[in-house]
Amino acid sequence: MRVRGDVAYDGAPFHGFAVNEGVPTVAGLLNGALSRVLRSDVAVTCAGRTDRGVHAVGQVVSFDLPDDVDLSRGLESVRHAVNRQVGPSVVVTGLSVVDDGFDARFSATGRTYRYRILDRPDGDPFTATRAWHVPEALDVAAMEAAASLLVGQHDFSSFCRRPLPRPDGTEASLVRRVTGASFRRVADGLSGVELLEFEVSASAFCHQMVRSIVGTLVAVGRGRMEASSMPDVLAARDRHAAGEPAPSHGLTFWSVDYP
Amino acid sequence: MRVRGDVAYDGAPFHGFAVNEGVPTVAGLLNGALSRVLRSDVAVTCAGRTDRGVHAVGQVVSFDLPDDVDLSRGLESVRHAVNRQVGPSVVVTGLSVVDDGFDARFSATGRTYRYRILDRPDGDPFTATRAWHVPEALDVAAMEAAASLLVGQHDFSSFCRRPLPRPDGTEASLVRRVTGASFRRVADGLSGVELLEFEVSASAFCHQMVRSIVGTLVAVGRGRMEASSMPDVLAARDRHAAGEPAPSHGLTFWSVDYP
Numbered sequence: 001m002r003v004r005g006d007v008a009y010d011g012a013p014f015h016g017f018a019v020n021e022g023v024p025t026v027a028g029l030l031n032g033a034l035s036r037v038l039r040s041d042v043a044v045t046c047a048g049r050t051d052r053g054v055h056a057v058g059q060v061v062s063f064d065l066p067d068d069v070d071l072s073r074g075l076e077s078v079r080h081a082v083n084r085q086v087g088p089s090v091v092v093t094g095l096s097v098v099d100d101g102f103d104a105r106f107s108a109t110g111r112t113y114r115y116r117i118l119d120r121p122d123g124d125p126f127t128a129t130r131a132w133h134v135p136e137a138l139d140v141a142a143m144e145a146a147a148s149l150l151v152g153q154h155d156f157s158s159f160c161r162r163p164l165p166r167p168d169g170t171e172a173s174l175v176r177r178v179t180g181a182s183f184r185r186v187a188d189g190l191s192g193v194e195l196l197e198f199e200v201s202a203s204a205f206c207h208q209m210v211r212s213i214v215g216t217l218v219a220v221g222r223g224r225m226e227a228s229s230m231p232d233v234l235a236a237r238d239r240h241a242a243g244e245p246a247p248s249h250g251l252t253f254w255s256v257d258y259p
Numbered sequence: 260m261r262v263r264g265d266v267a268y269d270g271a272p273f274h275g276f277a278v279n280e281g282v283p284t285v286a287g288l289l290n291g292a293l294s295r296v297l298r299s300d301v302a303v304t305c306a307g308r309t310d311r312g313v314h315a316v317g318q319v320v321s322f323d324l325p326d327d328v329d330l331s332r333g334l335e336s337v338r339h340a341v342n343r344q345v346g347p348s349v350v351v352t353g354l355s356v357v358d359d360g361f362d363a364r365f366s367a368t369g370r371t372y373r374y375r376i377l378d379r380p381d382g383d384p385f386t387a388t389r390a391w392h393v394p395e396a397l398d399v400a401a402m403e404a405a406a407s408l409l410v411g412q413h414d415f416s417s418f419c420r421r422p423l424p425r426p427d428g429t430e431a432s433l434v435r436r437v438t439g440a441s442f443r444r445v446a447d448g449l450s451g452v453e454l455l456e457f458e459v460s461a462s463a464f465c466h467q468m469v470r471s472i473v474g475t476l477v478a479v480g481r482g483r484m485e486a487s488s489m490p491d492v493l494a495a496r497d498r499h500a501a502g503e504p505a506p507s508h509g510l511t512f513w514s515v516d517y518p
Binding site: 008090121124126133190 | 380
C-alpha cells in the first residue's frame with residue numbers, strides 16, 4: 001500500500017531533510033514517528049531534499065506500508081498521532097492512500113520555491129530565521145530583468161553543485177526548465193515587516209540551484225553584476241560565473257505539482 | 260539629556276524585559292550594549308514590562324545620558340552600533356533626543372497589545388513561538404460579545420496578579436480604562452496560515468491583564484463561560500472568577516501612545 005504525506009516544517013532545528021545518523025533531520029523524525037504509530041518500518045521518499053536550514057510549507061513524501069498494517073483507526077487519526085510526536089517544528093498536513101505508481105519524487109512534474117529577503121537597513125527579530133537580511137537598497141527592477149532571462153530550458157551548471165558521476169561514469173544532466181521566476185512584496189502579517197519575495201518554479205531543481213540563482217540576482221540588485229549578463233552566466237557552465245549561493249534560511253519549499 | 264528608544268524583540272530567548280541578574284533579559288542586553296557604545300552607564304525605563312516569552316513590536320524605552328557624552332557620530336550611528344550587538348532577537352528601530360520631561364512609562368497615555376491564536380486542529384511550525392495553538396473550533400462571535408463588555412473603565416482585579424502593597428500599606432488601584440478590544444483574522448504572509456488576532460488598548464494594563472482577558476475570552480469561545488457573565492466576572496474582583504491566563508508566547512506589545 002502506497003501512502004502520500006504532505007508536510008510543513010521549520011528548517012531551523014534540522015540538519016536538512018535527508019536522514020543523517022547522529023543529527024536531527026526531518027526524515028529521521030518522520031520515519032521514527034510513522035514507524036512507531038503504524039508499528040511498521042517506514043522510510044519516506046520526498047519530492048525535494050531540502051538542505052540544512054531550508055523550510056517547507058508544501059513538501060510531499062511517499063512511503064509503503066504492508067497490506068496487513070492496521071488502519072482501522074483511519075489515516076486522520078494516524079496523522080494526529082504522528083503530529084503529536086513531530087510537532088511543533090514539523091506538521092503532517094495531509095495523509096492519503098494513493099495509487100501504487102505514485103512516487104513523491106519521480107511523479108512530480110513541477111516544484112516551486114519561495115525565497116524571502118529583508119531589504120532594509122534594520123534587521124527584524126521575527127523573520128531572522130526565515131529571511132535573508134540584506135541591509136543595502138536593491139535595484140529590484142534589475143533583479144526582475146535578470147530573473148526573466150533565466151526562464152526557459154537551460155543548462156544550469158553555473159547555478160548547481162556538480163553531482164557525483166553516475167555509477168556508469170556518465171554525468172547527470174543539469175538541464176532544467178524554469179517555468180516562472182518573479183519578485184513581489186509580501187508583508188509578515190504578525191510583525192508588519194515588508195519583505196521582498198522571489199518565487200521560482202521549474203520541472204525540477206538541481207542541488208543549490210535556487211540559492212545560487214538568488215545569490216546571483218542579489219549581486220545584480222547590488223549593482224555588482226549586470227542583468228543582461230545572465231545568458232553569458234548560463235553559457236559559462238561554471239559556478240564561478242554565478243553569484244555566491246544565498247543563505248539557506250531564506251528559502252522555503254513551497255509546493256509540488258503532480259499530473 | 261533624555262533619550263527615547265523604540266524597540267522590537269522576539270521574546271522567546273528572554274526571561275522577560277526587566278533586568279534579572281544571571282538570566283538573559285531584554286533590558287539587560289540593551290543596557291549593556293548602550294553602555295558600551297555610549298561609554299556611559301545606561302539603565303533604561305520601559306513603557307510596559309513584558310513577561311518571559313512576550314514579544315514587542317513597539318516597546319518604548321527612555322534613559323538619561325550625561326551632557327558630556329560624545330554624540331558627534333550622531334544617534335543613527337549609535338543605533339546601528341547597538342543593533343550590531345543586540346540583534347537579531349532585539350532591534351532598536353529608533354533613537355531620538357527628547358524633552359527632559361519625557362518618561363517612557365509615566366508619559367504614556369495608552370498601550371496596545373495583540374494576541375494571536377491559531378484556532379485549527381493542526382499546529383503550524385512557523386507560528387509556534389508567536390501564537391497560542393487552540394485545536395478546538397472557537398465561537399468567535401461569543402468572544403467578540405464578551406470582549407465588548409470589557410471596554411470602558413472597570414476594576415480589573417479579577418484579571419490581574421495582585422500587586423504587592425505599597426510601602427505605606429495601601430493597595431494600588433487596579434482600575435483601568437480599556438478603550439478597545441476586538442478580534443480580526445490575519446494571515447501570516449510567510450506561511451499562508453490564518454490566525455485569530457485579538458487587539459486590546461487601554462490607558463495602562465496591570466500585571467497579566469491581557470493574558471487573563473484572552474484566557475477568559477477563549478473559555479467563552481470554547482463554551483465554558485457565557486459572554487454575558489463578563490460584568491459578574493469584573494464585579495467579583497477575584498481571579499478565580501476569570502479564566503486561566505493564556506500562554507505568554509501568543510502576546511505581542513504592539514504600540515504606545517504619548518500626548
